[in-house]
Amino acid sequence: MARIPAPERRAALVQAAVRVIARGGVAAATTRAIVAEAGMSLASFHYAFTSQAELMREVVAWVVAGEQLAVLPEDIPEGGLREVLHAGLQRYLELLRENPTREQAVNELALYALRTPELQDLAREQYDRYHALAAEALVVAAQRTGSIWNRPITEVARMLIALTDGLTLSWLVDRDDAAADRLIDNAADALAGWATTP
Amino acid sequence: MARIPAPERRAALVQAAVRVIARGGVAAATTRAIVAEAGMSLASFHYAFTSQAELMREVVAWVVAGEQLAVLPEDIPEGGLREVLHAGLQRYLELLRENPTREQAVNELALYALRTPELQDLAREQYDRYHALAAEALVVAAQRTGSIWNRPITEVARMLIALTDGLTLSWLVDRDDAAADRLIDNAADALAGWATTP
DNA sequence: GACCATCTGGGTCGTCCGTCCCACTTTTGT
DNA sequence: ACAAAAGTGGGACGGACGACCCAGATGGTC
Numbered sequence A, B: 001m002a003r004i005p006a007p008e009r010r011a012a013l014v015q016a017a018v019r020v021i022a023r024g025g026v027a028a029a030t031t032r033a034i035v036a037e038a039g040m041s042l043a044s045f046h047y048a049f050t051s052q053a054e055l056m057r058e059v060v061a062w063v064v065a066g067e068q069l070a071v072l073p074e075d076i077p078e079g080g081l082r083e084v085l086h087a088g089l090q091r092y093l094e095l096l097r098e099n100p101t102r103e104q105a106v107n108e109l110a111l112y113a114l115r116t117p118e119l120q121d122l123a124r125e126q127y128d129r130y131h132a133l134a135a136e137a138l139v140v141a142a143q144r145t146g147s148i149w150n151r152p153i154t155e156v157a158r159m160l161i162a163l164t165d166g167l168t169l170s171w172l173v174d175r176d177d178a179a180a181d182r183l184i185d186n187a188a189d190a191l192a193g194w195a196t197t198p
Numbered sequence C: 001g002a003c004c005a006t007c008t009g010g011g012t013c014g015t016c017c018g019t020c021c022c023a024c025t026t027t028t029g030t
Numbered sequence D: 001a002c003a004a005a006a007g008t009g010g011g012a013c014g015g016a017c018g019a020c021c022c023a024g025a026t027g028g029t030c
Helices: A006-024 A031-038 A042-048 A052-071 A081-098 A100-115 A117-144 A153-174 A177-192 B006-024 B031-038 B042-048 B052-071 B081-098 B100-115 B117-144 B153-174 B177-192
Strands: none
Touching (some): A006 A042, A006 A052, A031 A042, A052 A100, A081 A100, A081 A117, A081 A153, A081 A177, A100 A153, A100 B100, A117 A153, A117 B153, A153 A177, A153 B100, A153 B177, B006 B042, B006 B100, B081 B117, B081 B153, B100 B153, B117 B153
16 A cells, blocks of 8 residues: 555545445444545554544534535526525535435434534534525525515525425435426525515 | 233334434444343344344334324314414424434434335335325315415425425424524415415 | 243354554655 | 654454344143
8 A cells, every 4th residue: 555644544534434424324434444445454544543433523524514615606696586596406406416325425424423422513513504604695695686685594594404405305215306396496486585676 | 021922022122123223323223222122132033023124124114104193183273374384383393302312213214214225115105105294284284274275285295394304404403492483484484375375 | 731832031153343453664854 | 874753564352243043931722
């Protein structure tokens, strides 16, 4: 095996762990499976991490950061508020369709973190960030379209997150593309209805 | 240990498994932990079930059935459509608040079933039933309040399920009661907006 | 009261897990 | 150039797991 400094090895192991989890669930994230995915020896694992729990903490943090980056940059919001919202939802849906296993892994990791006492704070931070991110995006969308939200932005943001979570789960279960498309249609309608667009 | 016929023993083991999963997640559902919870010996397990996988299948089925019974019987829908919808959502939220670990277990089991090839059909059936149940409840709610849905009932039902899933996840993460209350307010508004109430 | 299917408890097997250890090789600093 | 530091590999450990087996206890049936 090539010689790799510890920090890079940690990153490689974290990403390998994410792939393993996407493929086989959190339960499959054994040290042996992860080092095999990363093409390392078992000893290298405990050279980079003191324990598997320490790795899992970094896995959760890394996934959260990745999710943020993937959803945030809205490309070209054009048209009215409803269309901007719809475009954002559709963008997420495409992301979900592109690699469903990864998104399922994110869900499983959230529930896993919720169960693990020393990771609960990470799960809360994750959702705090989601809500803040959604609120920010909603404000920008309103600004670009000259709209004004009639309800507290935090409430609209929470609704948006709840809708995307529900969308994710339902699509992961039945993979019904048409139903998902109609769901985001309706979601965009509902959200846009809470702003006045002069 | 008392003498118990196999069918009852199976049921007892399934319910013990649900409690174990609620307490420690799907990963904790080992045969030893389950028989300990049920107060049985390890051999009794493999007398009632041929394998742990067979038990898990019954666990998923049992949880789904329980979820159905818990949500279905709407007590007293009084007032307009919005109020009826709001009451239903609040009922579910109270259920969630009463035992969050169980609801988290349901979520984990859904993702677990989605991952296990021989349980995927169960997960799909689970959500089909949820959607059918929601549609039925929405039709009844409209009838009682003399309302008419302006959108296909299947779409409204899917939105309702997505919203409750999102509500569940967000509340499980941050346990923010006030935010959950406001979320169901907004959800009831959004759904009621898709019916004409003369 | 005897019989046979139905249960039960305890022990055992092979496997996989996380972690650790130690001899070895490679890089780095001087 | 050489010593110290950093990184690597293989193997071994104790523990928990699912599954299985079998001798014996139990309870309904004739």
